[in-house]
Amino acid sequence: MAERALVPPSESVPRLTRPPSPAADVGASAALSEKQSPLLPSQQGGVQPDHQNEGNPATSQGVMMLQLLERVIELENWKEGKGLIVCGAKNTFCSGSDLNAVKGLGTSQDGVELCMFMQNTLTRFMRLPLISVALIQGRAMGGGAELTTACNFRLMTPSSEIRFVHKEMGIIPSWGGTARLTEIIGSRQTLKVLSGALKLDPTVALKIGIADEILQSSDEDQSLQEAQRWLQQFISGPPEVIRALKTVVSSGKELALEEALETERDVLSTLWGGPANLQAIAKQIKFNK
Numbered sequence: 001m002a003e004r005a006l007v008p009p010s011e012s013v014p015r016l017t018r019p020p021s022p023a024a025d026v027g028a029s030a031a032l033s034e035k036q037s038p039l040l041p042s043q044q045g046g047v048q049p050d051h052q053n054e055g056n057p058a059t060s061q062g063v064m065m066l067q068l069l070e071r072v073i074e075l076e077n078w079k080e081g082k083g084l085i086v087c088g089a090k091n092t093f094c095s096g097s098d099l100n101a102v103k104g105l106g107t108s109q110d111g112v113e114l115c116m117f118m119q120n121t122l123t124r125f126m127r128l129p130l131i132s133v134a135l136i137q138g139r140a141m142g143g144g145a146e147l148t149t150a151c152n153f154r155l156m157t158p159s160s161e162i163r164f165v166h167k168e169m170g171i172i173p174s175w176g177g178t179a180r181l182t183e184i185i186g187s188r189q190t191l192k193v194l195s196g197a198l199k200l201d202p203t204v205a206l207k208i209g210i211a212d213e214i215l216q217s218s219d220e221d222q223s224l225q226e227a228q229r230w231l232q233q234f235i236s237g238p239p240e241v242i243r244a245l246k247t248v249v250s251s252g253k254e255l256a257l258e259e260a261l262e263t264e265r266d267v268l269s270t271l272w273g274g275p276a277n278l279q280a281i282a283k284q285i286k287f288n289k
């Protein structure tokens, strides 16, 4: 029982393996795109359900989840990308699972299938070689709160709130959210946040370390601009370098030390003596400016 609880079924989440040939991943990097690609999985309008499914909440939720997976696959194929911002619509980041759809998914098997699908999608998202930011405007509830933890960073507006409401629903965060939150804020804080179903306003969220920054504005457009400026400081530079950094940080987090070190060597070999490296050496950059 303990082992089953701690070790997810192997088919649910792909294992992170060392990239066989990292060079192939940065092939199209000359485009130097600094574009951020918003992903909009909000329950309240970010990803619109297919019109054929209107009136059937369970099917509409399934369509939205498939759309989320499709966006992740698009991002996996975005070879010159460096960063992205995930935001919602209509001033709600994401209010989680569709409560109407959940009524039609009442068996334990339904819950596990949903959980495996979302664990898989969000793990693939988390492993993208892109620096990701969750821009939390308004509320991030339930599965929406879990989604924020799949991003590298979380920015909140003054009026936003994160809440893992799962306990109140008689469940636990199981879209990978418990594992990721523990990694972000540690097990003691995670236990408090989940068992208290705490409302995390920006001040509390910053204090416990789930939020990285509180933005100035709660306005939808202005806070997006602030988030873009915030992200820019981490993604300026050649895509192959930024993507390589994200790749080695992911492997450092997920792999055993030997494998992580091997990944660092492999990834370095794609950069050392490459254009960005040679250019920097030629310029004789000084870092004490």
Ligand SMILES: CCCC(=O)SCCNC(=O)CCNC(=O)[C@H](O)C(C)(C)COP(=O)(O)OP(=O)(O)OC[C@H]1O[C@@H](n2cnc3c(N)ncnc32)[C@H](O)[C@@H]1OP(=O)(O)O
Binding pocket: 043, 044, 092, 095, 096, 097, 098, 099, 100, 139, 141, 142, 143, 144, 165, 166, 169
């Ligand atoms: C399996 C993973 C775990 C989960 O994700 S379980 C779901 C957890 N999420 C929730 O419990 C959120 C429940 N919703 C709320 O607390 C509030 O609606 C929320 C998000 C704070 C927004 O509050 P307000 O700004 O006052 O807006 P409101 O309540 O009037 O909502 C606007 C319309 O949206 C609907 N809505 C919001 N969240 C929903 C949801 N998760 N599933 C289904 N419908 C949802 C809400 O019913 C309302 O619809 P309508 O306009 O009355 O037709």
